[in-house]
Amino acid sequence: MTLLSNSASAGRTPRVFAVHDHMLEPLFDGIVEDLERNGVDVLRGPSSKPGDKPSVLPPSYMERLLQADVAMFSSRSLCTGEMLAACAPSLRAVVNPTIGVETVDLAAAGELGILVGNGSTPENYIGMAEAAVMFMLNLFYGLRTTEQHLRENRPRPAPDQVHARTLRGKTIGILGLGNIGRSVARLLQPFDVKVLAYSPHADPDSVPAGVQLASLDEVMARSDLVCICIAVTPSNRQLVNERTLGLMKRSAYLVNVARGDAIDEPALVRVLQERRIAGAALDTFALEPLPMDSPLRRLDNVILTPHAVGYTKENVDSLRAAAVENIRRVLAGLPPLHCKNPAAQKKWAARVAGMESLRSWNAAAHS
DSSP states (O other): OOOOOHHHHTTOOOEEEEEEOSSSHHHHHHHHHHHHHTTOEEEEEEEOBTTBOOSSOOHHHHHHHHTOSEEEOOTTSOBOHHHHHHHTTTOOEEEOSSSOOTTBOHHHHHHHTOEEEOOOOHHHHHHHHHHHHHHHHHHHHTHHHHHHHHHTTOOOOOGGGOOOOOSTTOEEEEEOOSHHHHHHHHHHGGGTOEEEEEOTTOOGGGSOTTEEEOOHHHHHHHOSEEEEOOOOOTTTTTOBOHHHHTTSOTTOEEEEOSOGGGBOHHHHHHHHHTTSSSEEEESOOSSSSOOTTOGGGGOSSEEEOOSOTTOOHHHHHHHHHHHHHHHHHHHTTOOOSSBSOGGGHHHHHHHHHHHHHHHHHHHHHTO
């Protein structure tokens, strides 16, 4: 199916600006390949670098962004309000291929009538939810320790040395009831656990069955395990910090399948080193890839995965297809299938209609 928009039929090839992402380059390259095969002119942006999210694009790349109908950023590249304002005359939408859009200024996009799409596919958030539950079971059962008994030819643990604990009967805290948090709650239902959730904007009438909404402090203090599923925003960055970690039980665990910025990482390192909580499982970090000299790597009570624990084959395939479909719809004058700022759709539709009218007038005037 062609991606060419109405404006292209009037003689203009649609253009998409796409950054490089140092952790997701094959995914971005695949999306670019699909777009180019369908007649889109792709203008590549700069490469992301670990720990560096510049708020200003170099002039040569900014020139490309100014020409774009759609821009594709990532969780490791900023799309600021200043960038959006500068390219508003031609930019219809920003489409990130993954779930995270914390690097896009959503408020500015909405004010400007620019829609923001993402890769919130079922394969993506269900995969992350399954991985989160896998983390929980690994932490409670101490799978690594149990495996070491066999690999190191140790005897089976004596009854008074058994380390595993059942998930059944525990209180699980979930921070954030978006698609991932809700999916985690649903997957936990057969385990006969009590689920507390902190989600200040959640509608109490629409929370998953068996979930009790609670304050942040209550979730942190009462839970045997806290699972972080929030979408990080300026208002909740480092929600899990020295104070909130201090509320947790010494026997409790922490799981993070959201973003590294959700945690004050140095504070978590101290808490783990001092055994103020039992352990953690972390898939995301403040700096990615996780530096080789990170103190987290030296801890024996933490499971570390490289921001890939829910990165399944089904997930990758769905993200590539969703990004292309989101862009196809935008170029055809339709909102993206997965839209993060739907309240801006009315303003966006009027703005796009005006852009099309102006292009048609210009084409007729120069014919």
